[in-house]
Amino acid sequence: MTTPLLLLAAAFLLILANGFFVAAEFGLVTVDRPDAERAAAEGDRRARTVVRALRELSFQLSGTQLGITITSLVVGMLAEPALAQLLAPPLTATGLPAGAVSGVAVVIGMLLASAVQMIVGELVPKNWAVSRPLQVARFVAGPQARFAALLRPVITLLNTLANRLVRLLGVEPTDELASARTPGELVSLARHSAEAGALEQDTADLFVRTLSLAGLTAQHVMTPRVKVSALHSSATAEDVLNLTRATGLSRFPVYRDRIDEVVGMVHLKDALAVPAHERLRTPAGRIAVAPLLVPGTLPVEHLLRRLRHEQPIAVVVDEYGGTAGVVTLEDIIEELVGEVRDEHDAEGAGRPELTPATGEDGRPAWDAEGSCRVHTL
Template identity: 35%
Template sequence: MAIWGSLFNLILVMILVLLNGFFVATEFAIVKVRESRIAQLAAEGNKRAVDVERVLHNLDAYLSACQLGITLASLGLGWLGEPAIAHLLHPVFRYFHLNETVVTSISFIIAFSVITFLHIVLGELAPKTLAIQYSEKVVLAVAKPIQLFYKIMYPFIQMLNWSASRFLALFHISLEPHQEAHTEEEIRILVNESHKSGLIDQTELMLVDNIFDFSETMAREIMVPRTDMVVLNLRDPFDENVKHVQNGRFTRYPVVDGDKDHVVGSLHIKDMLTGLLEGESHDLQTFMRSILTVPETISISRLLTMLQKQRGQMAIIIDEYGGTAGLVTLEDIMEEIVGDIQDEFDDERPEVERSDGMLSLDGRMLLEEVGDYLDIELESSDVDTLAGWIYMQIDHPPRVGDRVKEGMYEFVVGEVDHYRITRVYAKKIGKAEEEISSQ
């Protein structure tokens, strides 16, 4: 009978170890599983996923249930496990005619070690690893049992949660409900980790990064500067404006009255062509449309909304003095999300070119973009572009060959158009033989 009693206790020990593992696996699985994936399965008609949704929607309570289950199983192991194994070991050590005190001590140490090993390996580590690697499968399997346990132990769980909240209240700490939402930085980290794991490609990574940067980018950072604006002038002869359109590569042009500080509207070449074919007067004002005017500090996300509401394609950017700073088109805004959009008329040089171990950079590149590309910090509260930053470092009108050193890089003015820096070369100082393209 004693043997059968010991075997029964051993069976109880293994059941308690498995129960401990069940609650550990449940706890990690419901925390690790993606709620969006469960919602997708539930929408497809998976009944077990519906059970999981109920658990996830009351996550804190079910985590408390898991903790209670782990505690009860661990207490049971301590109560039954050590005596059961020690009882089996006693006859073995008595065979060697050892002192009863020695037999009891050795049996206790071995029994305690065995129970600890089983508890840690089979009751903690193995279930945890399984739940983390196969969280979806595990959570679908345990949802029903944990719901049943929660219903049975509901009064005790509520009492324990209430006691915990009262205790924390003594220290002026309130229990906040579980939040599934992630901050922008957390989402960026998750996306980067997914990219490293091969779950998303480089294009998808770029799109996510660009979308987060979208609301922080101001119109002045992406605008076509005033000096590069191609405009039609009401004070010029009509034929001269037509030549500008013929020689140009755009479908829309700002219309000014005298100079670029007096933008009075925009012109779509389709309107002009249609009007000319229908014999309308040769007057730009006949074909003009209104144009949106916004300050240079407006975010491009807000500007996009304004253009959508007005069904516009172009906006004039005004500086703090009321003058024209530049213009932004809908294409410029979309390029901030999807990257460069080239059409059959675009013949612009790439922003970045590689040649002879150096980088050739467009002077209009934003300092933030240059810094990210070269992994250095280029900051200025007064200017946004690389050309503007170099201009501030020199004390004379820019000339080809002017040099500015910053960190591990030397920037050399490569091309100048009047007083405007259009191209800049960047190379690592002291490492001319090292190809920057290896970055």
Template identity: 35%
Template sequence: MPELGVGFKLFLVFLLIAATAFFVAAEFAVVKVRDSRIQQLINEGNKKALNAKKVTSNLDEYLSACQLGITLTALGLGWLGKPAVAVLFYPLLAQLQLTQGTISAISFVVGFSIISFLHVVVGELAPKTLAIQRAEKVTLWLSGPLILFYKALYPFIWVLNGSARILVRALGLRNISEHSESHSEEEIRMIMLQSHQSGEINQTELDFTNNVFLMTEKVVTEIMIPRPDMVCLYTNLSFEENLKIVQSEKYGRYPVCEGDKDHVVGYIHTKDLLDLCVDKSRSPSLLELIRKPLLVYEFTPLIDIMKKMQKERTQIAIVLDEYAGTAGLVTIEDILEEIVGEIQDEYDQDYSPITKLQPGHYLVDGRVSLADIAQELGIYLESEDVYTIGGWFMAHMQGPLTEGTSFEYKNNKFTVTETKSNRVMKIEIKEISENVNIDVP
């Protein structure tokens, strides 16, 4: 076999370093790129994305191909690179009149250092950084050549990959392709937060996503309008009396009760009332307008109620307690407000459930949920049986409440400022110093 010239050897060294860079970039890019993004590009008609999908769907095989390519190029650099570079420095060192052994040793060290530097920096570190920062583009460009390399050396890759799988399974581990690519809720939240910090999504989109996750964890008791606050129409009242209630309250829908609120027979829509009022040919009757109510129980998840409302094509549901009595009602608007925030129409009065008086000093509606107290004020009030701040206060005091009743808990003083029929309507929360903290058991 004829001896290769130094120039040709250096050219081969350049090709081997370029090949190393190719395999390193491909390896990091296919691991970093998001499958969802590749699928999106396929849906948009990007032909290169088809090759990328084939690679990312068979990571075990193609990562093995990358590793084989890196190994082969490293061996080639060791065989050709170090001697070729050492030969370049040999004449220069010979002029120093050193011994043959010293010249050979120095030439080898210099050649080894230069090739190692080029291999690490140009062949590995730079391609790795490029692949991580431009994973999508690198994957699209390199997937086609990587597939060709895989097919050309398939027998070797099959043997090596099969041997690796046997070893991995013997250690009780799973192959890469068997790992789930799904993300947990906390991981999705972290991804969304990072996307917001990098400017990919805005604050509103981040808030909506977090609110959706919080909403799916809530049950209807946490957001329903409680029974005492329900505005109802009654079958034992005259049409004119019920009409006065509608004109006064200005809601779109009203539960209709027979006797009391434990006997909800349905609901009416104010549009139907308008039609009945316009028609002067007959005597108006509330009973003919009643629609069948949607009944749910107090511990039903909000997401299930929303699905039932969509299926039944209704926007109001009556909430029942464990004794089948009326616990309250919930509307589709109440559920949507858990995602998008407070929705107010033309007839809603300005209302703020949490009013900041001063730093560390708040006035809170008794119906505010403990989850909202934790989220808005950073005060975590533990309770397994109640969901509102008013209910939590009553559970801790265990007795009649009057305005001015107060106690201290976790560096905060809670004071009732307004009551109605033994219900806590308003609570003042004021931060106090730690040295007077008194925890109520």
């Protein structure tokens, strides 16, 4: 009786060791690297060990897998026969045929050993590591690093063979997980955080829109030429004031013969600076400044920089050199926060370009204005 109990005790210790390797595996995979680096920079020696382990993550994970494999095999070798031996007398007492006792005992022993192994050696450490990744990683990184260093030749050999097989599948193995995130991953993270209540929906929307700017160009955010209010170069300063009263705008392109020939940009304040008795005789072209011309393919982040440092309004030109539209800082701000209305906007100017509707076949549809931007659709 003593021998089976000793075997079970040894098997339980190995299950605990298996749990350690499982915790190490999940702890190193789920820990947030910036958190570990921040703790290491503050002087946490265990966190420094975690950071070192993360720099060779593939090797450390191979070490945990080796430890899990060894402990699982030995647990099976020790626990199942020991349990079968302990269960044989009670099963015999139940009146089972002598030939069936051994087989039943082995099956029950295997089920019991597997259940304990799964709960204590797998699920508990896994759930602990997922719930407290940095805490677990700090706890396991040191012993795991020493275990991996002790078996480095074996782990290196196994890891090299595995990497060769992975390359045959057309995938290049990496030694560590990338800590950076792509814009698409950040968008997904923001949306999931908002759904989980960890982030305000408005904040998540602003974050997503900010990331979306990277894929937009000047032609995506501009006001198209058919909606542009402009003045002929022969117009007067008084015409600038009248157009401002009519539109609520303060800046206007000035063109020579047609809108494709923009020669300047006139501002309301320049028209107001002209003495009242001279406004009817002062051409708008004389008080206009040189226009800022940008191609329609200019990325929004570069456009924003130019609008901030040169002029807050630009003329967008197409591939033929014609005027495609105008773009202002407000247009870019509206891409971030939505429609911005002020006291000069016409009634209904802020209505959505897309409204829910019902198609002829009864299915949900959308009504879109002809000026609705493609990326909005």
